[in-house]
Amino acid sequence: MSQVKMKVNGREVSAATEGRTLLSSYLRDLLGLTGTHVGCDTSQCGACVVLVDGKAVKSCTAFAADLEGAEVTTVEGMANPDGSLGRIQQAFQDYHGLQCGFCTPGMVMSTAALLAENPKPSEEEVRHYLEGNICRCTGYQNIVRAVMAASGQDAGALAAE
Amino acid sequence: MHNFDFVKPSSVAEAVAALANEDALPLSGGQTLIPSMKARLNAPETLVSLTGIDELKGVCVDGGSLVIGAATTHATVAAEAASHFPGLAALAGQIGDPAVRNRGTLGGSLANNDPSACYPAAALGTGATVVTNTREIAADDYFQGMFTTALEEGEIITSVRFPIAEKSAYAKFLQPASRFALTGVFVAKYASGVRVAVTGASENGVFRWAEAEAALSQDFSADAIADLKCSPDEMISDLHGTPEYRAHLVGVMTRRAVAAAR
Numbered sequence: 230m231s232q233v234k235m236k237v238n239g240r241e242v243s244a245a246t247e248g249r250t251l252l253s254s255y256l257r258d259l260l261g262l263t264g265t266h267v268g269c270d271t272s273q274c275g276a277c278v279v280l281v282d283g284k285a286v287k288s289c290t291a292f293a294a295d296l297e298g299a300e301v302t303t304v305e306g307m308a309n310p311d312g313s314l315g316r317i318q319q320a321f322q323d324y325h326g327l328q329c330g331f332c333t334p335g336m337v338m339s340t341a342a343l344l345a346e347n348p349k350p351s352e353e354e355v356r357h358y359l360e361g362n363i364c365r366c367t368g369y370q371n372i373v374r375a376v377m378a379a380s381g382q383d384a385g386a387l388a389a390e
Numbered sequence: 391m392h393n394f395d396f397v398k399p400s401s402v403a404e405a406v407a408a409l410a411n412e413d414a415l416p417l418s419g420g421q422t423l424i425p426s427m428k429a430r431l432n433a434p435e436t437l438v439s440l441t442g443i444d445e446l447k448g449v450c451v452d453g454g455s456l457v458i459g460a461a462t463t464h465a466t467v468a469a470e471a472a473s474h475f476p477g478l479a480a481l482a483g484q485i486g487d488p489a490v491r492n493r494g495t496l497g498g499s500l501a502n503n504d505p506s507a508c509y510p511a512a513a514l515g516t517g518a519t520v521v522t523n524t525r526e527i528a529a530d531d532y533f534q535g536m537f538t539t540a541l542e543e544g545e546i547i548t549s550v551r552f553p554i555a556e557k558s559a560y561a562k563f564l565q566p567a568s569r570f571a572l573t574g575v576f577v578a579k580y581a582s583g584v585r586v587a588v589t590g591a592s593e594n595g596v597f598r599w600a601e602a603e604a605a606l607s608q609d610f611s612a613d614a615i616a617d618l619k620c621s622p623d624e625m626i627s628d629l630h631g632t633p634e635y636r637a638h639l640v641g642v643m644t645r646r647a648v649a650a651a652r
Contacts, residue, residue: 231396248396248437251424272425273567275489284465284492290424291493294396295417295439342488360569361487 233293237262238306246293252286253277255293256303264304264334268363275362278335278342279303285342287361304334307341317341317379324384326375328366335362340376349380352388391427398439402446402523402548408438409544416440416546418461418498421490446497446548449474454554460497460547467496476652477558481512481576484562486569497547503595505536505626506570510596511560512552515576515587519551536595555579557610561647563590563639565630572630573639575599577647583607586644591636593624602644612645 230245237260244259253270256262256279265288268276272290279288280302307315314322317340327333336359343350343358350358355376356369364372370387378384399405409416413435417423426432440446446461449470456475458467468483468491485491485499485508499509500520513520513529520527523546532540541547555578562574571590578585584606586599605614620640625633 248394249391249427270428272421272490275487278489281492285489286492287489290421292396292417292420292424292437292439295398295420295441297398339488358488361489 231294233297235293235296235298236300238302244293248292248294250293252279252281252288252291252293252296252301256288256301262303262305266331266334268331268335273363274332274335275339275359276332276335278338278362280338280342283342283345285339302338302341304337307337317344317375320375320379320384321372324371324375324378326367326372327364332362332364332366336364336372340379343376344380349382350376352377391430392433394434395436396439397436398442400442400444402443402546405438405440405443405546406523406544408436409546411436412543414438416501418495418501419463419493420498421486421494422498422502422504440497440546441495451554452551455551456554457549457551458496459549460500461495464491464494464496464499475552475554475558477555477560477576477578478512478516478552481508481560481562484508484560490569496550500532500550501539501541501547503533503537503539504570505592505595506565506568506572506574506590508560508562508571508574508589511571511574511576511587511589513550513587514596514598515560515578515585516552516555516558517580517585518553520547521549521551522547530598533596536593538595553580556581557651559647559650559652561643561650563643565590573636573643575640575643575647577606577644577651579606579610579651584610586647588620588640588644591620591625591640593626599640599644606648610648610651612648615641615644615648 233246234243266276268274277288374384415434447459464482464485471479518529558578560576563572565572573590586602589596620637622633622637625636
């Protein structure tokens, strides 16, 4: 076991890890940040996406020890300081961009990464960027609407309808 | 997965020393190795991370080649190679999905040599040189069949030199679940001739399609290979496609790549 330090949602943290401790386990089991969901644990579904140094990463497919010193943002870090929903979260609620909600943390984090790179994405760019995030409920239409709304664009009409 | 000792050296020399233990494995972006360790297909005693070695990272132009450090992520190549070598950058930008591209690396992809991976097509299709800690290997000698390469135990890819093409493009028929290439073709036009490399199709891994290269070197147009057929012998057969289907896709993807080349 060795201590691995990171900065998670702005807070300096440290936890004793094994070599095999995945970032998803570090966040959920050692820090108690269970907002990050593990869907498939095989790198396919994207429910576990978090930001590592600002970039979207599948936390089930990275070792905590390899990320010593990294700045990590999880869905818990997406709320406003007063605890109310952040802009992206609020858009997912407003446009009902979820049904069961299991994939939502990954969707929100991938959206955050997308909008950091591309503040006004087209619908096609949204769909392309979210290709690694699988939702088995919604059919994606309302997710794409939510992302368009979160970027301050018209969420009304989608080309794919 | 089985536990292991994790080490993260900061130089190639330290990494080579750590890999001297025969039960040690190198870890780059981990986008293939970590899932395979979860499935217990790999169970190293020591995992040697290559992601903390600055000399393995970066994209730079050197003469007529683009030199990319082996631990450079696909996302970085997609962004930084775009103005120098758009066909190669576009290939890197199609690998997996955004989160995979933020971790997966050039060296990891080439060392693994998955028969459906994208990067082997670029390396073979450009006649790249694979540079390791001990030697330089021509792409034509490097790929030796499915998941098999010229790399020796403990040898680390440090960079890859891609000769910059006059025109190039990669056309990929996506296997939509895995996001690997069901069949992908990289076409590159040089003063010396045209190279065509095919991934995802053959049981022997990435290969060059010599007949298409000859025809395209005479006339670099999709029409020049309109009637050319690739043999289905030794092509992959699985639930996604028969050998005949893949052989057909090789022709279609080659023509699309030629038409898209810039």
